[in-house]
Amino acid sequence: MRGQVHLWAAQRITAFVLAAAVFVHLATIMLAVRGGLSAAEIVARLSGAEGWLAFYAVFALAAGIHGAIGMRNIAGEWLGWRGRGFDALWLGIGLVTAAFGIRAAWGLYHA
Amino acid sequence: MAQLKVRIQRSDGIAEYAVAARENQTVLDVVTEIQREQQPDLAYRFACRVGMCGSCAMEVNGVARWTCRTHVRKVAEDGTLTLRPLANLPVIRDLATDMKPFFDKWARARGQFQPKDAPNGAVPVEFAVVPPSSPKRQEADAGIECIGCGVCYASCDVVSWNPDYLGPAALNRAWTLVNDVRDGGRRERLDAVAGDAGCHSCHSTQGCTERCPKNLDPSSAIAGLKRSIFWGVLAP
Numbered sequence: 001m002r003g004q005v006h007l008w009a010a011q012r013i014t015a016f017v018l019a020a021a022v023f024v025h026l027a028t029i030m031l032a033v034r035g036g037l038s039a040a041e042i043v044a045r046l047s048g049a050e051g052w053l054a055f056y057a058v059f060a061l062a063a064g065i066h067g068a069i070g071m072r073n074i075a076g077e078w079l080g081w082r083g084r085g086f087d088a089l090w091l092g093i094g095l096v097t098a099a100f101g102i103r104a105a106w107g108l109y110h111a
Numbered sequence: 112m113a114q115l116k117v118r119i120q121r122s123d124g125i126a127e128y129a130v131a132a133r134e135n136q137t138v139l140d141v142v143t144e145i146q147r148e149q150q151p152d153l154a155y156r157f158a159c160r161v162g163m164c165g166s167c168a169m170e171v172n173g174v175a176r177w178t179c180r181t182h183v184r185k186v187a188e189d190g191t192l193t194l195r196p197l198a199n200l201p202v203i204r205d206l207a208t209d210m211k212p213f214f215d216k217w218a219r220a221r222g223q224f225q226p227k228d229a230p231n232g233a234v235p236v237e238f239a240v241v242p243p244s245s246p247k248r249q250e251a252d253a254g255i256e257c258i259g260c261g262v263c264y265a266s267c268d269v270v271s272w273n274p275d276y277l278g279p280a281a282l283n284r285a286w287t288l289v290n291d292v293r294d295g296g297r298r299e300r301l302d303a304v305a306g307d308a309g310c311h312s313c314h315s316t317q318g319c320t321e322r323c324p325k326n327l328d329p330s331s332a333i334a335g336l337k338r339s340i341f342w343g344v345l346a347p
Binding site: 002004005006008009012076077078 | 269273311312
């Protein structure tokens, strides 16, 4: 029961983070593509930039956690997938999703 | 006299009846007429006939309602009424549902008042003074008029997805007690209503609030529970 409340709280808090992060992300895209978009330009902006690394690491972690909790709830209601086993599965999926994003941010930081 | 077509979901299938369409009649009048004149073994439930007891709720043309307070002319579609037992509850027979799971959930949500001053049931020496205008009392008063008819429970999608879900009425009751300054069971009650079978499963689609015959707002009560529990998690 406590765990379920923590999941709910985590989903609300990550929603706040995502609302801000998605806004920054989209605004950056819009500004960045004004003069055309190239891989070199992206690497130039992100390589060695600790601020962007931290931003995208937090963004990816929030997205992974938020998405997995949401999928868990939908699967519980629509497919009857409930219980600790499924919770562990969704936790794993969330962390793997976040890890992919963080790995990408890490790769661009070191590019 | 014009005829009203009535389709009733009985335990062994849909049965069709025709009764006289009168100027002034409630859905409960129609069911009673069918039982008295045409189908003596038709099972349904009612008591007060005036919207006080909450026992005559059924699904009328797809919407859960008190049949005693529903005029036929306001809900009949093309001169037809389709009546079913309340959704989300086991059917005893025909239109009579078993309310046990519904009330068991009130108990699970700790819907019982626990006097703070007299935990052993003793009568307190002094009366508790609770100003009716105080914000907490007003929050409690907003949900206190529930008579337990089960209309909200039958209208709730989340109950249909998760049979363990406590449902709007039990959670509304819990919220009135959380706001009752005389009650001493706040912590246990918030624990009892938390989690996947409790308030955190509510999607706030507000079917309960839309359908409540007393115009209560269980949806807001559930939001209040979520809020209280959220701050309890962040700042225990």
